[in-house]
Amino acid sequence: MKKETIPDENDKTVQILMNLGLSKNVAKTLVFLFMVKETIPVIIERNVNLRQPEVSVALKKLEEKGWVEKRNIKRGTRGRPISSYRLSLSSEKIITSIEEKKGDEIKKTKKDIEKLREMIKIISQ
Numbered sequence: 001m002k003k004e005t006i007p008d009e010n011d012k013t014v015q016i017l018m019n020l021g022l023s024k025n026v027a028k029t030l031v032f033l034f035m036v037k038e039t040i041p042v043i044i045e046r047n048v049n050l051r052q053p054e055v056s057v058a059l060k061k062l063e064e065k066g067w068v069e070k071r072n073i074k075r076g077t078r079g080r081p082i083s084s085y086r087l088s089l090s091s092e093k094i095i096t097s098i099e100e101k102k103g104d105e106i107k108k109t110k111k112d113i114e115k116l117r118e119m120i121k122i123i124s125q
Contacts, residue, residue: 010035020098025050029058030094033068038086040073059085067094 010031017027028048033039041055050058062068069088072081087094 025058
């Protein structure tokens with residue numbers, strides 16, 4: 001199988017996801033999953049230039065967020081099944097989830113800044 005890398009526009013998408021708080025490996029894995037319907041970890045490894053443990057950790061984090069679901073595929077009569085992964089939410093719902101989380105963080109930061117202003121007024125009188 002030919003090894004491909006993520007094109008430039010996807011590198012920019014990875015960077016934006018990183019700016020929004022995702023780790024680089026999670027962002028790379030998520031962007032690849034946006035491009036495919038369903039895939040197995042070895043395909044992710046080859047296409048986003050990550051090692052197996054890095055892909056496994058990234059997929060686990062995406063599963064914990066509820067963005068990815070895993071399906072086991074039997075391999076004939078012997079051996080361990082292969083795990084296949086796909087997005088469990090649409091890309092729009094994932095973006096909305098990120099937006100809501102960041103909105104909550106902004107609200108908390110604004111409250112903390114307002115409390116700080118009040119405290120400074122009290123101690124500077």
